[in-house]
Amino acid sequence: MIRPLANLLVTGGAGFIGSAFIRRVLAAQPAMKIVDLDVLTYAGNLDNLADVDPARHVFVRGDIADGALIERLVDEHRIDTIVHFAAESHVDRSIHGPAEFIQTNVLGTMRLLDVVRARPSVHFHHISTDEVYGSLPLGEGVFTEATPYQPNSPYAASKAASDHLVRAWARTYKLSVTTSHASNNYGPYQFPEKLIPLMIANCIEGKPLPVYGDGKNVRDWLHVDDHADAVWEILQRGASGEVYDVGGGNEWANLDLVHCLCDQFAAARGEPASKYRGLITFVTDRPGHDLRYAIAGDKIADQLGWRPKYDFETGLRATIDWYLANPTWIARVKTGAYREWITKHYGA
Ligand code: NAD
Ligand code: DAU
Secondary structure, eight states: OOOOOOEEEEESTTSHHHHHHHHHHHHHOTTOEEEEEEOOOTTOOGGGGTTSOGGGEEEEEOOTTOHHHHHHHHHHTTOOEEEEOOSOOOHHHHHHOOHHHIIIIIIIHHHHHHHHHTOTTSEEEEEEEGGGGOOOOTTSOOBOTTSOOOOOSHHHHHHHHHHHHHHHHHHHHTOEEEEEEEOEEESTTOOTTSHHHHHHHHHHHTOOEEEETTSOOEEEEEEHHHHHHHHHHHHHHOOTTOEEEEOOSOEEEHHHHHHHHHHHHHHHHTOOHHHHHTTEEEEOOOTTOOOBOOBOOHHHHHHHOOOOOOOHHHHHHHHHHHHHHOHHHHHHHHHSHHHHHHHHHHOO
């Protein structure tokens, strides 16, 4: 079954993954127009979409918790599919302030689902994370779609709660939904608070590279364009009610990754690796720090034929090159200059 996808509403399309999805879909589908609802938190940046045709990208600044606004957008644009990326997404921020995570990730998702509940012909795709499954021991086991939920951070708990809402709304109100759980994404336009862009930004500025704990925690890295392609496959051919795990098949201990990043950064600048490796600083561990994530990925490969295409070291080098070529982007998202622009154009 190929799901007809004519009018898409994307939430969180100004963020890292949502903007990659929009850029890719608009490039591959010349007839498609996308409505993008994003409240533009610190993580949302319209620069990420500067290259897309504004006639095919209808941007609306607004909150996913605003049910009346979503109803209006869905009806006005005859939306047949909602792709829900919008979220508070950074684990460390959730540890310092969980309330916003509950507000957006849980209550916001419920508002969207309630709009779909009143319009059950609309398909809802929920973007979730492998973090809902908890933590794996080093070198043993992988997450599958059948792994029980064991979220360990406020962020992971809020995403787990939203997954449960999606499932329950679908079962109770007979809605058409799909959910994907992706592993750690990397690539251009990622806000420099997550591991890879933070390390690149700090290399550029010659600042310490903070590695939490002993650096042995393992993550499964997935290029953001591979993730966007996986979501597109699920939207088209994913069976309603199904859940798909999307991984990179690419596990790295944090310290090994940071070493690789330092070496590649040095090579990009024609400098000795020791200059950047010397910036590595071990800092206090993240509370409740999950030890290891790893995704099996068999279901999406077998049922939809999707597999990641990126080779990690090539993707990482291209990511480093992108940040080196875009100092203005980094400065704008970091310094608050972009916030001033938003206030001017959209109000506070
Ligand atoms: P991000 O933080 O870069 O972007 C989130 C976007 O959502 C921003 O543009 C922000 O302005 C918007 N947003 C936040 N609250 C909103 C609200 N109340 N209403 C409307 N818009 C709002 O996040 P990301 O890394 O692009 O993650 C996107 C999705 O993918 C999230 O659901 C996240 O949980 C999930 N995910 C992320 C990763 C990863 O490695 N980054 C991996 C797996 C899953
Ligand atoms: O697994 C998917 C998840 O990946 C997504 O759902 C989240 O939205 C995304 O933020 C990410 O969560 P992580 O906590 O794994 O990503 P982060 O980049 O924050 O950290 C990656 C690893 O690096 C983790 O083990 C913590 C460590 N770390 C992170 C930072 C920011 C450091 O050692 N130093 C740092 O400064």
